[in-house]
Amino acid sequence: MNFARVSNLARTLVDAVPAILLAAMFLSFIIQVFMRYVMNSPVGWTVEVCVIAWLWILLWGQSVSAREEDEIRFDILYGSVSPEMRRVFRVVFSVFLVGIYAWSLPALWDFVTFMKIQKTSYLDIRFNWVYSIALVFSVMSILRYVWVFWTAATGRDAPEAGVDAVVRKDPTK
Secondary structure, eight states, rough: OOOHHHHHHHHHHHHHHHHHHHHHHHHHHHHHHHIIISSSSOOSSHHHHHHHHHHHHHIIIIIIOOOOHHHOOOHHHHSSSSSHHHHHHHHHHHHHHHHHHHEEEHHHHHHHHHHOBBOOOOTOOHHHHHTHHHHHHHHHHHHHHHHHHHHHHHHHOOOSSHHHHHHHTTTOO
């Protein structure tokens, strides 16, 4: 098995996690509606599934599934400056984010490990497992922005920006 094939398989699996969680969340929501309005016997575990799935969708999706080109930027300013200034923006922004995430990581670790003393009300899942995605988010964000810093500082792999990147070209011309 070659590296490209393994890489594509890993990317597919990583991107499938939010979709699976969204399906679980939707199914739990349907069960919740059915139990409350049809059976007149509401269940609480479905709310926990929805909240935990939503938390994991957001943090997993942003830290692991999202690509650099999916990032939201203040394009009015970013797109109006020269490519060299965009590189400066990327360097400064990545240093800022790596610093904040690295500074907060020990406190986040303490919080997540402390939460092993409590469990969710219905499913009895320890909260350190629920919140462990926050550690994944922080570590992956640090790695991502170290990479952004490296590529911007060395002048490689700068994403397209400006008017040319956002204006659709007419395929008939």
